[in-house]
Amino acid sequence: MRAVEEIQNLVWQPDMEFVIFFTSPEYDQDNLAKALSCAFPDTTVVGCTTAGELTPRGYAEGSITAVSFAARHFKMQCQLIETVLEKGISEFSRTASTLIADTLCPDGWNTLALQVADGMSLQEDVLVAALDAVLTPIPLFGGSAGDGMCFKETFIYKNGIFHSDAALLMLVHTDYRFREISFDHFIPSAEQMVVTNAIPSERIVTEINGETAADEYARIIGVPKEKLGPFLFASHPTLVKAGGRYHVRAIQSVVNENSLKFLSAIDVGIVMTIGEALDIVGEMEKEFNHLEQEMGKPALILGFDCILRKIEIVTSGKKNEISRLLAENNVIGFSTYGEQHNGMHVNQTFVGVAFFPPNTGEPHD
Numbered sequence: 001m002r003a004v005e006e007i008q009n010l011v012w013q014p015d016m017e018f019v020i021f022f023t024s025p026e027y028d029q030d031n032l033a034k035a036l037s038c039a040f041p042d043t044t045v046v047g048c049t050t051a052g053e054l055t056p057r058g059y060a061e062g063s064i065t066a067v068s069f070a071a072r073h074f075k076m077q078c079q080l081i082e083t084v085l086e087k088g089i090s091e092f093s094r095t096a097s098t099l100i101a102d103t104l105c106p107d108g109w110n111t112l113a114l115q116v117a118d119g120m121s122l123q124e125d126v127l128v129a130a131l132d133a134v135l136t137p138i139p140l141f142g143g144s145a146g147d148g149m150c151f152k153e154t155f156i157y158k159n160g161i162f163h164s165d166a167a168l169l170m171l172v173h174t175d176y177r178f179r180e181i182s183f184d185h186f187i188p189s190a191e192q193m194v195v196t197n198a199i200p201s202e203r204i205v206t207e208i209n210g211e212t213a214a215d216e217y218a219r220i221i222g223v224p225k226e227k228l229g230p231f232l233f234a235s236h237p238t239l240v241k242a243g244g245r246y247h248v249r250a251i252q253s254v255v256n257e258n259s260l261k262f263l264s265a266i267d268v269g270i271v272m273t274i275g276e277a278l279d280i281v282g283e284m285e286k287e288f289n290h291l292e293q294e295m296g297k298p299a300l301i302l303g304f305d306c307i308l309r310k311i312e313i314v315t316s317g318k319k320n321e322i323s324r325l326l327a328e329n330n331v332i333g334f335s336t337y338g339e340q341h342n343g344m345h346v347n348q349t350f351v352g353v354a355f356f357p358p359n360t361g362e363p364h365d
Contacts, residue, residue, distance in 0.1 A: 051146030058323020
């Protein structure tokens with residue numbers, strides 16, 4: 001497969017510890033799995049399907065992007081969690097506990113955790129809360145696998161096989177310095193909404209403020225209900241306050257004509273407000289500039305960027321500007337169906353971990 005040959009040529013380095021890749025769902029999975037196994041026969045390879053890729057050139061679609069990690073600076077343990085729909089907090093916690101118990105982190109190195117999860121499982125909220133509770137103080141970052149804009153089936157890859165209804169937990173040990181990144185570009189408006197009826201197991205809200213959900217949301221943002229769609233959901237997100245700050249609870253679609261399907265957990269009694277957008281380019285540039293002033297230029301940012309951010313960026317004509325910022329800051333990652341950080345599953349947020357070479361004075365990659 002030509003795409004895998006290109007990836008192999010781009011990321012190969014001596015003594016690779018592991019490779020992470022993010023792939024468009026357009027590729028034939030059987031052929032891709034075989035090609036990856038042949039290209040990296042002695043290396044752990046993990047990845048997932050996407051709603052778009054973050055590449056060395058910025059945003060892309062219909063591609064594969066990847067990054068390799070050298071064993072002299074990185075060690076990785078990983079565990080596939082299968083049938084996540086059938087599991088609960090105790091099983092997820094046990095996975096994290098087992099990985100920690102088996103950890104052999106070299107002296108002087110630090111540890112972080114990464115996860116990728118089935119973006120259609122509706123289990124990311126429970127999964128990340130359970131894992132984070134066990135892993136703390138190890139920071140956990142992640143994203144929900146995507147399926148373009150189909151929202152039908154997503155896949156997680158580990159060593160030769162694509163799995164649906166699955167998640168992957170990775171413990172990464174490194175002598176590189178790293179910093180967490182998490183930001184959006186919204187501030188809360190004054191008007192509040194209360195979820196008065198919902199189907200939490202399906203992330204569906206049927207009533208807001210005692211009115212049918214789609215009608216009330218459309219009234220509040222000032223558009224006819226018939227106009228509701230991805231761009232309006234992206235540009236007028238609902239915000240929920242938790243842990244002292246506001247987080248986006250993004251709307252995926254209108255369902256059953258009058259209800260709203262969300263991309264994160266939702267329940268009766270939750271108070272929401274509409275987010276007012278700041279300049280998305282300026283906010284990203286500010287965050288990256290602050291990071292560089294504090295730490296220097298990152299060698300890599302592993303990034304998880306919500307598909308709704310991309311919809312807003314593309315529709316508003318800012319794709320080239322954002323792609324430039326992503327490329328300048330060495331971001332590799334994917335457009336997600338949700339992001340995981342600080343024990344929470346959120347939306348319309350850029351979450352990532354930035355890596356910086358160790359202060360050893362030796363040459364580095």
